[in-house]
Amino acid sequence: MSQNDATTLTVPVTGGDLPADLHLPPSGQGPGIVLLQEIFGVTEYISGRARDLASQGYVVLVPHIYWRLGDQVVSEAQDGLPEAMGLLQRLDWDAAVGDAAAAVAALREREEVQGPVGVLGFCFGGGLAFAVAAATADEGAQDGARPDALVSYYGSALPDLLGQASRVTLPSLHHFGLADDYIPQAKVREIEDAVTGGGRDTTFLTYAGAGHAFDNPSPLFHHAEASKQAWVATEQWLAEHLPV
Structure with missing residues (x-):
C-alpha cells in the first residue's frame, strides 16, 4: 500500500462498529495519531491532512x-x-x-504502531479530542484509550469544556485565530488561562486576522498564512512529543 492509500477498518464500540480509515507512513510503522474530523465529516481535506501526517512517519487513524x-x-461551502450544524x-x-x-x-493495539499515540482534531474534532483527554484522564478509565499528546485546532467545544480543563494534563498544543466569529478573542484568552499553567506542558498559539477553521482550504474559511504557520508549528511540536 502506498502512503497515499488508506484502508477502511472497523472498531467495535457500543451499539455497533465504528468505521475508520487507516493511513500508513512510508516505513509502514511509527507513532500513532487519531485524527478527528470537522463538522463536515471525513472530507477530502481531513483525509489530506491524514496523508500529510502519514508522510511525516505517523500511523494515522x-x-x-x-x-x-x-x-x-x-459541503464546506x-x-x-x-x-453540518444540523448534524x-x-x-x-x-x-x-x-x-x-x-x-x-x-490504534494503540495495532502492530504498525511503535511508540506513543496522540489525538489531533480540527474544530468539532478539536473539542472532541480535548473531551477524550479529559474523559480518559484516570488510570484504567479505558485500557489504552488515554492519548499521550493532544493537538487541538480551534476546538469549538472548548468554551463548554473548561470545567474539565484541570483533568487534561497531557502535553497539548492549541491553535486559535484571533478573528474567530464563533470563539471571540476574550473567550480565546479564557481558554488559554484554563489550559495553561500549573506546570502543564501546554503550547497555546494564536493568529492575528485568522478566523475559525482557518486551516480548511475552503474559501469560506482559509487563511493561508495562519494555516502555514500553524502546520509548521504542529509538525515541530509532534516531532518533539511524538518523535518518529
Whole structure:
C-alpha cells in the first residue's frame, strides 16, 4: 500500500462498529495519531491532512464520527453550513467521545504502531479530542484509550469544556485565530488561562486576522498564512512529543 492509500477498518464500540480509515507512513510503522474530523465529516481535506501526517512517519487513524448519523459528508461551502450544524445538533456527544476514545485504544493495539499515540482534531474534532483527554484522564478509565499528546485546532467545544480543563494534563498544543466569529478573542484568552499553567506542558498559539477553521482550504474559511504557520508549528511540536 502506498502512503497515499488508506484502508477502511472497523472498531467495535457500543451499539455497533465504528468505521475508520487507516493511513500508513512510508516505513509502514511509527507513532500513532487519531485524527478527528470537522463538522463536515471525513472530507477530502481531513483525509489530506491524514496523508500529510502519514508522510511525516505517523500511523494515522481517522474514525468516521458521524457513522451513527449515516456517515454523511457535507459541503464546506456556505450552503453546507446549515446541514453540518444540523448534524452536530443531532450528534450524541457522549457516544462520540466514547467512539473517539475507542479509536485511540484500537490504534494503540495495532502492530504498525511503535511508540506513543496522540489525538489531533480540527474544530468539532478539536473539542472532541480535548473531551477524550479529559474523559480518559484516570488510570484504567479505558485500557489504552488515554492519548499521550493532544493537538487541538480551534476546538469549538472548548468554551463548554473548561470545567474539565484541570483533568487534561497531557502535553497539548492549541491553535486559535484571533478573528474567530464563533470563539471571540476574550473567550480565546479564557481558554488559554484554563489550559495553561500549573506546570502543564501546554503550547497555546494564536493568529492575528485568522478566523475559525482557518486551516480548511475552503474559501469560506482559509487563511493561508495562519494555516502555514500553524502546520509548521504542529509538525515541530509532534516531532518533539511524538518523535518518529
